[in-house]
Amino acid sequence: MLLEVRELETAYGMSQVLFGVSLDINPGEVSTLLGRNGMGKTTTVRSILGLTKAAKGSVAFRGKRIEREPPDRIARMGIALVPEGRQIFPNLSVREHLVAFAENRAGRPDPWTPERVFELFPRLEERQHNQGNQLSGGEQQMLAIGRALVTNPHLLILDEATEGLAPLVREEIWRCLARLRGGGQTILVIDKYVERLVQLADRHTIIERGRVAWRGTSAELDANRSLWHRYLGI
Amino acid sequence: MSGILFLEQTLNSLQFGLMLFLLAAGLTLVFGIMDMINLAHGSLYMIGAYLMATLAEATGSFWVALPLALVATALVGAALEVSLLRRLYERDHLTQVLATFAVILIANEVVRMIWGNQSLMLNPPAGLTGPVTLPGGMQYASYRLLIIGVGAAVAVCLYLLVTRTRMGMLVRAGASNREMAVAMGVNIRRLFTIVFALGAALCALAGAMLGPILAVQVGMGENILILAFVVIVIGGIGSIRGAFVGALLVGLVDTMGRALLPIAFAKLFSPPVASNLGPSVSSILIYVLMAAVLFLRPQGLFPARG
Numbered sequence: 001m002l003l004e005v006r007e008l009e010t011a012y013g014m015s016q017v018l019f020g021v022s023l024d025i026n027p028g029e030v031s032t033l034l035g036r037n038g039m040g041k042t043t044t045v046r047s048i049l050g051l052t053k054a055a056k057g058s059v060a061f062r063g064k065r066i067e068r069e070p071p072d073r074i075a076r077m078g079i080a081l082v083p084e085g086r087q088i089f090p091n092l093s094v095r096e097h098l099v100a101f102a103e104n105r106a107g108r109p110d111p112w113t114p115e116r117v118f119e120l121f122p123r124l125e126e127r128q129h130n131q132g133n134q135l136s137g138g139e140q141q142m143l144a145i146g147r148a149l150v151t152n153p154h155l156l157i158l159d160e161a162t163e164g165l166a167p168l169v170r171e172e173i174w175r176c177l178a179r180l181r182g183g184g185q186t187i188l189v190i191d192k193y194v195e196r197l198v199q200l201a202d203r204h205t206i207i208e209r210g211r212v213a214w215r216g217t218s219a220e221l222d223a224n225r226s227l228w229h230r231y232l233g234i
Numbered sequence: 235m236s237g238i239l240f241l242e243q244t245l246n247s248l249q250f251g252l253m254l255f256l257l258a259a260g261l262t263l264v265f266g267i268m269d270m271i272n273l274a275h276g277s278l279y280m281i282g283a284y285l286m287a288t289l290a291e292a293t294g295s296f297w298v299a300l301p302l303a304l305v306a307t308a309l310v311g312a313a314l315e316v317s318l319l320r321r322l323y324e325r326d327h328l329t330q331v332l333a334t335f336a337v338i339l340i341a342n343e344v345v346r347m348i349w350g351n352q353s354l355m356l357n358p359p360a361g362l363t364g365p366v367t368l369p370g371g372m373q374y375a376s377y378r379l380l381i382i383g384v385g386a387a388v389a390v391c392l393y394l395l396v397t398r399t400r401m402g403m404l405v406r407a408g409a410s411n412r413e414m415a416v417a418m419g420v421n422i423r424r425l426f427t428i429v430f431a432l433g434a435a436l437c438a439l440a441g442a443m444l445g446p447i448l449a450v451q452v453g454m455g456e457n458i459l460i461l462a463f464v465v466i467v468i469g470g471i472g473s474i475r476g477a478f479v480g481a482l483l484v485g486l487v488d489t490m491g492r493a494l495l496p497i498a499f500a501k502l503f504s505p506p507v508a509s510n511l512g513p514s515v516s517s518i519l520i521y522v523l524m525a526a527v528l529f530l531r532p533q534g535l536f537p538a539r540g
Contacts, residue, residue: 049417051413051416051417070416071416071417072416072417072419072420072421072422073419073421075416075417075418075419076419080418081417081418083414083417087411087413087414089406089407089410089411089414089415090410091406091409091410091473091538092403092406092407092410096403099400099403100400100403100404100407101418101419103419105419147418151418151419
């Protein structure tokens with residue numbers, strides 16, 4: 001098991017958001033976290049990464065407990081985040097985003113480098129000298145994915161992978177994720193386009209009001225459309 | 235006003251502005267990355283000047299004492315950061331202001347206990363005590379030219395460090411979005427200790443270079459600290475480029491104001507009134523400049539957070 005989350009409980013001050021969320025991710029697998037807005041998906045991701053400390057529960061990554069580790073150490077252990085809203089550094093150029101964080105954390109024989117990211121997203125190469133705040137939303141998302149990839153993570157987490165993107169850019173992101181999956185990258189993705197996620201992912205977890213409401217395979221989710229209506233509002 | 239006076243005051247502005255930049259560079263990064271208001275920054279400037287004066291006396295050489303004073307002050311800064319300031323990052327600004335104000339008081343008393351109340355003498359390096367003749371026949375203090383040269387060289391080195399190195403990229407990333415930098419695996423605390431030590435060394439450099447011109451005395455850091463804060467507000471918090479431009483602007487407005495306003499007022503008022511009014515109005519000019527920048531660009535001229 002690459003990631004084992006057990007009975008995670010997280011609160012923001014007096015407001016509890018997660019009530020015992022558990023999640024398993026196997027190496028090489030693509031998993032999703034599904035649910036309506038405000039149900040606790042981002043908080044789950046933030047708790048895994050240590051950005052918001054969980055009050056109870058445990059997180060084990062590659063067999064090591066990490067719920068009390070600082071977030072920078074968790075990241076260096078090999079978890080990379082493509083955050084909601086991209087969070088591109090406005091005062092770093094495209095190339096600097098890729099150079100500053102380039103590191104072979106998973107010890108891959110063929111690591112992601114800035115040049116390989118430029119092959120994946122040729123548009124970034126064209127704009128490599130532009131500052132982060134000069135990019136379109138789609139370019140920022142490509143850069144956020146590239147910035148995460150150059151750390152060569154064991155686990156890549158995308159929070160709202162295609163939110164707010166134009167349809168063509170969205171397709172480019174889906175193609176990129178399919179390619180990463182083909183290369184054996186373990187991925188946890190949050191997104192609203194369930195039909196695409198069913199095609200892309202192996203397993204799904206639906207979160208409803210801070211609790212796991214359902215978990216299963218793509219085939220099971222595809223076959224049970226009442227889940228889509230009940231938990232995802234589709 | 236004669237051309238020579240104007241040139242002389244321009245050089246003085248440059249010299250003052252570059253020394254302000256040395257102080258403001260560390261301050262702006264500390265504020266930008268950690269959102270930490272450190273009033274004790276001026277105390278590091280004072281400690282640097284005292285260490286420089288003491289080491290110059292002990293070694294008999296300005297040039298031997300300078301790197302020793304820089305390293306010693308950097309170590310004092312790192313120790314201060316690790317022992318005290320690190321505990322204040324998560325606290326609110328008022329707590330930070332109160333705690334670092336306490337550090338000013340403690341530093342002043344410790345300096346008094348060690349060195350006494352008397353100001354220390356720090357002589358310029360041998361061979362740089364007299365004036366030199368510049369092109370055009372103007373006489374200018376050679377030591378002040380050295381300050382300009384050192385300040386400009388450090389500004390270039392800092393620019394290269396921040397814009398061309400990986401550490402500089404991480405510092406800029408941390409200044410614009412600390413949480414994201416941490417999520418990318420940046421050990422922001424270690425980075426901050428390094429930045430803080432570097433800022434302390436720059437304070438020491440400013441203190442050491444200004445020591446032969448100004449008095450090395452208790453409390454010397456407080457007045458210049460206020461100017462350094464003005465500089466980073468004008469330049470944009472967290473921005474080295476902003477600190478550089480802001481420092482040169484403040485240096486220019488302050489020095490030119492002090493030199494030119496009395497001359498201008500002399501044409502309007504009686505000599506005693508003009509001589510009193512000139513420095514008073516010129517000291518206000520800096521804050522007028524800051525207010526104008528805040529009105530037009532509340533984030534400063536070159537905000538790190540874009």
